[in-house]
Amino acid sequence: MNLISKSPFFIKLLLIFLLSLVGQSVYSQKSKKSFVPKYKAVFTSPAKLIPTASAPDAPIAGNGDVGIVFGGTPEKQSIYISKNDFWKAKKGYPDGGLSLPGGLNISIPELKGATFYAEQVLANGNINVVFKKKGLTFTLKAFVPSDNNVVIIEMATSGRESCNVTLDIWSQTGFESHNESGEKEGLFYAVRHFDSPDLDWPSHVALAMNVIGATGKSFELNSSSKVTVVVGVSSSLESEDYLNVACYRAQNCTPKIIRKLDDINNLYWKNFWAKSHIEIGDPELEKYYYGSQYLLASSSRNKNFAPAIGGNSITADAIRFWEGDYHTNHSYQASWWGSYSSNHVELTDPYEKPILDYMEKAKGHAKELMKCRGVYYPIGIGPKGFSSSMYPLTEEDMMANYGIKDLNIEGGHMFCGQRSNALFLSVNMFQRFYHTYDKRYVQKVYPFIREVANFWEDYLKYENGQYNNYNDNFWEVGPWTDNWRSDLKSGDINNTSTLGMLRMFCKGIIEMCTFLNVDKDRIGKWKHIQEYLPAVPTVETNGEIRIKAAEKGTGSGSDKRTKPGFGRVMAYSLVFPSDITGVKSTPEFAETLRKEVERWDTNPGGDSGWTNLESGFETYFTTAIRVGYDPEKVLQKLKERINKTALPNFLIAQSGGVTETLGAIPSCINEMLLQSYEGMIRVFPAWPASRDASFEDLRTYGAFLVSSAKKNNEVQYIKITSEKGRTCIVENPWNGKKPIVTEDGKPITPKINGDLISFPTQQEKVYLIKYEK
Template identity: 45%
Template sequence: MLKTYFILIAFVAVSCLCATAQVADYKAIFTSAPQRVPTSKTPDAPLAGNGDIGLTLGGKPDRLTLYFGKNDFWRAYPVYPGGGIALPGGLNISIAELDGASYYAEQVLEKGIIEAEFKTKNIKVDLDAWVAATHNSVVIEISANKACKVNLQLWAKEGNTSLLAAGNSGDVKWVSRSFEKTALVEWPAHVALAMKTVGAELAQDQWLKLKPGKKTWVTVTLVTNQDHSDWLEEAINSAQAMNAKTIQRMKNEHLNWWKQFWRGSHIAIGDTTLEKYYYGSQYLFACSSRAGKFAPGIWGPFVTQDSAAWGGDYHLNYNYQAPYWASYSSNHLNQVENYDQPLLDYMAHGRVHAMERLHTRGLYYPVGIGPKGLVTTRWPLTAEEMKKRYGTTENTIDGGLKFLGQKINAVFGVGNMLMRFYSTYDKDYAQKIYPYMLACADFWEDYLAFEKGRYVIYMDHYNEVMPNLKNKGLWRDQLGDVNSTLSLGLVKMLFKGIMDVSVFLNEDEARRKKWQHILTHLSRFPLGELDGRSSLKNVESSPSAHQSQARGLKRVSIHGLILPGGVAGPLSTPELNTILLGDVAHWKEDMGEPGTWGNTLGNGVETCFPGAVRVGYDNEEILKQLKDRIAVDAYPNLWINAAGGGIETLTAVPLTINEMLLQSYEGTLRLFPNWNRHKDASFVNLRAYGAFLVSASLKNKYVTSLRLFSEKGRNCKMENPWQSAKVQLTRNGRKAEVLSGDLLQFETTKNETVELMGID
């Protein structure tokens, strides 16, 4: 008699997978006013956004301040502070009768809405705020249980060489902020904020009266010159069109957008803390990034002052790339559409840098760039300022740009491109990124040194090398790294990836021999001895004795080998993986207080935890350490805080969980590869390499349902989830072949649904 572990018909099982993990169950709750607003880094306030406009709700009940950030409003100046993403402005909402009121707010993930309630013994005011998912407008809904007066002050941020204007057009109040194209400002930036009230008339002195139980809407529309050439007129006209019917239509579209977003994928793991941060992180990144909009910088659109840390720029040695990593496997591709454009826009500059600075073809990128070909990381323009900030008057290092001893920044950007390519096998996308990859290959063909039968990487440094006040401006003695693990991993990733894309597009066949030669003869990852065992070294050799010693697997090495590198793993490099697993096992010995595992308080929470999953470290210990890290430094808005960065931490929980439930980065699908089989879990529509959407359930240690949707009809290779059992395939509802063995391989057709059932 056949025994089946496929308990329910697949589509019924899949529809029930998320019963215990509904997004509606999770909210961010605030019982006191935020303390870190305004800030140059991560705000701790209630947040909402539409992937372009970000809303940060600051202030106390009697004097709220809503800060409006926008991903495309930059002061296009090449030095920070001063340059980088800028704050358009905000709205002050003052209600004197709420002096001393209680504070309660919910950041409602399911709806993309902030719902707040402020109370005294005499009055209760409800305030809902949301950034329309399909419109450039913020909507604030206000009601009270008794009549009261509300003062509204719309403002544009002053200073930093900006020009302000303000006015009225009928019942629309507007303000604007502009950065003109002046010395060193690459392009002008203009933003208009246009406000209209609906349901109550705004008096000339900016007061409106709330009537008991009657809702009033305050709308603020933001338009930049990146949105529309007639940016001010467009903002005013859009604001004037607001009425109760228009707002309701916008809200319906808004709620539908979020409904569709959450349908992208689901997980259920029986851990409410991690599920809350899983969905909370995805909410915050959906608020930060959207197709057709400028890519988010380090802080996303949640900018509450000018001169955000590091200019809020696109930092290319991991900060820019990392926020996107979980979106590929989570099947939220809308959020990754904007990633490539800044890298493509900088190509002309990158070619010049490579030729002028290193005499090579291809691309050489500094550490930080911005949109539209902007460089954000020039050294201070005066020797005096250079001395003050970096301890030396030498502000002409590397032609005045911060390369910081690193040659790998352009290739670092390829990692995300390959994640998307392998996840979609989209030909149009492959054609879009191929010229960039080709230019990166040009650079490394020229830059690599072939010596004694191997390719060697000189002077590409594991860490940033630069003058600073601590080293009293002396830094050149730190130069000289040979074969950084970061560089070796990412260069190997590049040539492996470009071989795959070249074959896929049937391009440059004649160059593949050279690329394969590099792959075959690239120096091996450096190893040494640590505590009597084989361990990874940061570099093969370095002037720094600290760098030259075996230090084990660290955040930066993970970038090269595992994320985004993807060139090391249990299938492709089993011996190396054993060494890396031993290194991760020693993180616990190296930690201090709870929450410091992997040394992730400064940077790396988004890297170290999923990296530990991939090498196969104990899943229960990873989850315990992850929850300890969250407990040590996370804000009420569900943003895991880190000293050295912002939105990249939004990858940490989703990617860690996704990698535990499904892996495919070595070309083989693995179901629940690093999950405790004694704990039930399920997922719907996680995206796997090969352009597959996979749904599965684990119950009582067995995989009880498994469905695969093939977008592109590629062959599938999968570890048998039922080990030695035979596996029945059902294709589009009809029984098909039976497979057996530890490794299952089968063909698929485009848009085919394949269900798998273990039998013995």
């Protein structure tokens, strides 16, 4: 068959494809800035940590849906191809989850023993490879263009020697999938299917390969030739005709269109990097700052299928890696915690989709298991309402995985004795609300927020003048923990994590419903809960006030949860990203927590400490900054932590997932340069006095874009662009000197209240603040 001329479907698809090219070009004209980071990840030896469902140590590229990882040796190269929407939707852990479509193998025997060099270029999303051996130099460029699900690989050689290349397009086998492969009109394809009747939905993915500049899968490559390999990628969740769509994408990438796709790719990254940037005089930190943003942008652009904790850089099926799921008690959320302040809000677009898709099931869980209104979320979910955290469905599988036969633990779902997952899922929604005041977004997520409120109105017990929270465990509890049956039956009382999240939530829902002018009759109840929540549990030890995880614990393992120690779970709920503690808004409590941070070197308690390599990287350093810990020490500790587990592709490895650390470095650096969560904009609130720095267009609460520079320990200016026309409040950084404020170059008179400068703003106006010299 002819894939172009004989199908109206493909004619329509071609028109859409061409229109997307025009749209990308128009969009690119919006950028007026030219900043791109100079950094790239360099690899001088083959990857060792692949195949894996966890963090690979190889070059990564992606368009936010399709991702590639370059692995293998010079003579046996492997390009792994993954996709955000390719899941095996089978119930019962670990029988489903995020799965690998397949990849492309490139065999070149003449390169055995060649030197290895590869780079992952942040400026344009390219993977560049150079292999050298005697008279032969082989080069490869690979990229995944924005908004086009094709992988483009350009190969060439130089020198007097030629080489023989053999290509093999393949689909991953196993995990109860079945596969097919074949050839159509010079295209080679491989397909992977999950379609057994016990799945929530069937899932299929096709890879189709087109070779331009050579014939067939095996050919000679010499200095006078250049070969381009195009792999079209399509899934059944994109199109029922997924194989033909993949073939179409590959076949229609002519050299002219490939050049256009290269331009589109470069323009996407140019516009991406133009949204904000920092200069802090520290190349090591800057490369990881931008590297984290690159990796997230490579994986988070499909609005219907968010990157799970495995991202789109898996090189194996996520069988035992929590199914690579959306882990609801922090791992999923943490990916984006640096995106809002970095002015990359667009990367958060996919976030709420799986949460909203699961709402109906979560309502059922609340009603059936908790006898409450509202929503009750398990510890792991997938796309399209899939539950990735169901216990095995048979006694045999339960015995094999957990050594018990009980099929009805917590209704068959892993809630792990925790009630707070929906609270935690609201964190990012509030973050986006505060940073954008986007009414359409708030209208979209508010039904979920209201259902979370419904649950807690029913679940909390108002007794003796306070709202108590019973049987809600601080730590995850299940058949893998000691005394789990008693802990599930009568768990912790007033655990710190939930108390902190409830304070955050009550504040947020009151502001949201006021913003939308809805549910005003319920504000009184939420204010009452907010006011009469128990105090954060503390204990006095050797004359010092220490934080503890719960007011009371039940069962023989409860002592662990009531010992003093300020760890990562408390940091999430008390400081970052919950926003409920700060040196301006709660100075005494912030000082208590600052002292806890000081103990991380000596007497941390719990799982806290700078040296925790398992989890917590996503909050520890930002939390330390927010509670007033020495910023010079934070930078020192941050570098030490990076060096312990950093991979050459800028991933910071820890046990909780591939993507969960991507917000850590941007959020920490941004909070040192600019803060706004305490009701005012503060420039350089925690930047070391001895270091010059500048930033452009970081985003703050109130929907402001802020730029500033600090030189010789003096702030040079503050530039603010108002997106929503809200009142702007700025802390005076000039020690009482009189500020001068202009609006689009025209002087205005601000209100001065102590060290606070405030003034009304208009949408899209630019405000410049300096001081009177």
